[in-house]
Amino acid sequence: MLEDDVKKFNLLIEDVGRKIEEMVKVLAEKEKVLEAKERENHRVCEENRELRRMVEAQPVNARDVERMKRELQALEREIEVGELARNVWEDKSQELENSLSHEFKDLEALALDCNQELRRLKIGDDIQYQLNAKGTRLLRLWVLTVN
16 A cells, blocks of 8 residues: 555656646746847837937927928818818708708698599599609609509
8 A cells, every 4th residue: 555655656746747847848938938028129129219319319490390380280270171061061961851851741741632632533543642752853752553
Protein backbone atom coordinates (compact mmCIF):
# COMPACT_ATOMS: atom_id res chain seq x y z
CA MET A 1 0.00 0.00 0.00
CA LEU A 2 2.85 2.34 0.75
CA GLU A 3 4.31 1.59 -2.67
CA ASP A 4 0.99 2.52 -4.32
CA ASP A 5 1.00 5.81 -2.46
CA VAL A 6 4.59 6.46 -3.56
CA LYS A 7 3.63 5.70 -7.21
CA LYS A 8 0.63 8.02 -6.98
CA PHE A 9 2.81 10.70 -5.45
CA ASN A 10 5.44 10.28 -8.22
CA LEU A 11 2.71 10.47 -10.89
CA LEU A 12 1.34 13.58 -9.22
CA ILE A 13 4.83 15.15 -9.17
CA GLU A 14 5.33 14.29 -12.86
CA ASP A 15 1.94 15.78 -13.72
CA VAL A 16 2.74 18.96 -11.78
CA GLY A 17 6.15 19.07 -13.50
CA ARG A 18 4.52 18.83 -16.95
CA LYS A 19 2.04 21.56 -16.05
CA ILE A 20 4.89 23.76 -14.83
CA GLU A 21 6.74 23.20 -18.13
CA GLU A 22 3.59 24.08 -20.10
CA MET A 23 3.09 27.20 -18.00
CA VAL A 24 6.74 28.19 -18.55
CA LYS A 25 6.21 27.85 -22.32
CA VAL A 26 3.02 29.91 -22.18
CA LEU A 27 4.80 32.50 -20.03
CA ALA A 28 7.68 32.66 -22.52
CA GLU A 29 5.22 33.22 -25.39
CA LYS A 30 3.42 35.94 -23.47
CA GLU A 31 6.74 37.61 -22.65
CA LYS A 32 7.61 37.62 -26.37
CA VAL A 33 4.25 39.19 -27.18
CA LEU A 34 4.77 41.75 -24.41
CA GLU A 35 8.23 42.62 -25.70
CA ALA A 36 6.85 43.06 -29.23
CA LYS A 37 4.11 45.34 -27.92
CA GLU A 38 6.62 47.34 -25.88
CA ARG A 39 8.81 47.78 -28.98
CA GLU A 40 5.78 48.88 -30.99
CA ASN A 41 4.75 51.28 -28.23
CA HIS A 42 8.27 52.71 -28.07
CA ARG A 43 8.33 53.13 -31.87
CA VAL A 44 4.95 54.91 -31.86
CA CYS A 45 6.03 57.19 -29.00
CA GLU A 46 9.23 58.06 -30.86
CA GLU A 47 7.23 58.75 -34.01
CA ASN A 48 4.89 61.03 -32.02
CA ARG A 49 7.84 62.92 -30.54
CA GLU A 50 9.32 63.45 -33.98
CA LEU A 51 5.97 64.63 -35.36
CA ARG A 52 5.60 67.06 -32.44
CA ARG A 53 9.08 68.43 -33.15
CA MET A 54 8.20 68.86 -36.82
CA VAL A 55 4.91 70.62 -36.02
CA GLU A 56 6.54 72.86 -33.43
CA ALA A 57 9.28 73.75 -35.91
CA GLN A 58 6.77 74.94 -38.50
CA PRO A 59 6.27 78.68 -38.43
CA VAL A 60 2.71 79.92 -38.01
CA ASN A 61 2.18 83.47 -39.10
CA ALA A 62 -0.71 85.76 -38.33
CA ARG A 63 -1.91 85.81 -41.95
CA ASP A 64 -2.37 82.05 -41.97
CA VAL A 65 -4.28 82.19 -38.70
CA GLU A 66 -6.57 84.93 -40.01
CA ARG A 67 -7.11 83.05 -43.29
CA MET A 68 -8.05 79.89 -41.39
CA LYS A 69 -10.47 81.86 -39.19
CA ARG A 70 -12.13 83.38 -42.27
CA GLU A 71 -12.42 79.97 -43.91
CA LEU A 72 -13.96 78.55 -40.74
CA GLN A 73 -16.46 81.41 -40.53
CA ALA A 74 -17.36 80.99 -44.22
CA LEU A 75 -17.91 77.29 -43.66
CA GLU A 76 -20.12 77.99 -40.62
CA ARG A 77 -22.17 80.48 -42.70
CA GLU A 78 -22.60 77.90 -45.46
CA ILE A 79 -23.79 75.36 -42.91
CA GLU A 80 -26.34 77.84 -41.53
CA VAL A 81 -27.59 78.67 -45.04
CA GLY A 82 -27.90 74.97 -45.83
CA GLU A 83 -29.83 74.32 -42.63
CA LEU A 84 -32.18 77.23 -43.35
CA ALA A 85 -32.77 75.99 -46.89
CA ARG A 86 -33.46 72.50 -45.57
CA ASN A 87 -35.95 73.91 -43.06
CA VAL A 88 -37.70 75.88 -45.82
CA TRP A 89 -37.99 72.75 -47.97
CA GLU A 90 -39.29 70.75 -45.01
CA ASP A 91 -41.95 73.40 -44.39
CA LYS A 92 -42.91 73.43 -48.07
CA SER A 93 -43.17 69.65 -48.16
CA GLN A 94 -45.33 69.69 -45.03
CA GLU A 95 -47.61 72.33 -46.57
CA LEU A 96 -47.83 70.34 -49.80
CA GLU A 97 -48.63 67.17 -47.90
CA ASN A 98 -51.39 68.95 -45.98
CA SER A 99 -52.76 70.45 -49.18
CA LEU A 100 -52.75 67.08 -50.93
CA SER A 101 -54.47 65.51 -47.95
CA HIS A 102 -57.26 68.11 -48.10
CA GLU A 103 -57.57 67.73 -51.88
CA PHE A 104 -57.80 63.95 -51.55
CA LYS A 105 -60.53 64.30 -48.94
CA ASP A 106 -62.38 66.68 -51.27
CA LEU A 107 -62.05 64.15 -54.10
CA GLU A 108 -63.40 61.42 -51.84
CA ALA A 109 -66.40 63.62 -51.07
CA LEU A 110 -66.91 64.28 -54.81
CA ALA A 111 -66.71 60.56 -55.56
CA LEU A 112 -69.33 59.90 -52.90
CA ASP A 113 -71.55 62.66 -54.35
CA CYS A 114 -71.11 61.27 -57.88
CA ASN A 115 -72.00 57.78 -56.72
CA GLN A 116 -75.10 59.07 -54.93
CA GLU A 117 -76.18 61.04 -58.02
CA LEU A 118 -75.61 58.00 -60.22
CA ARG A 119 -77.86 55.96 -57.94
CA ARG A 120 -80.43 58.76 -57.73
CA LEU A 121 -80.56 59.18 -61.50
CA LYS A 122 -80.61 55.41 -61.88
CA ILE A 123 -78.02 55.54 -64.63
CA GLY A 124 -76.68 52.21 -63.52
CA ASP A 125 -76.46 50.40 -60.26
CA ASP A 126 -73.29 48.70 -61.32
CA ILE A 127 -71.25 51.89 -61.98
CA GLN A 128 -69.36 53.44 -59.12
CA TYR A 129 -66.41 55.84 -58.74
CA GLN A 130 -63.62 54.95 -56.33
CA LEU A 131 -60.43 56.77 -55.48
CA ASN A 132 -57.07 55.06 -55.81
CA ALA A 133 -54.84 56.54 -53.10
CA LYS A 134 -51.75 55.03 -54.73
CA GLY A 135 -52.41 56.62 -58.12
CA THR A 136 -49.35 58.33 -59.54
CA ARG A 137 -51.16 60.16 -62.34
CA LEU A 138 -54.56 61.78 -62.52
CA LEU A 139 -55.90 59.04 -64.80
CA ARG A 140 -54.95 56.41 -62.28
CA LEU A 141 -56.44 58.34 -59.38
CA TRP A 142 -60.04 57.64 -60.43
CA VAL A 143 -61.19 54.06 -60.86
CA LEU A 144 -64.54 53.34 -62.42
CA THR A 145 -65.82 50.00 -61.21
CA VAL A 146 -68.56 48.11 -62.94
CA ASN A 147 -70.19 45.42 -60.83
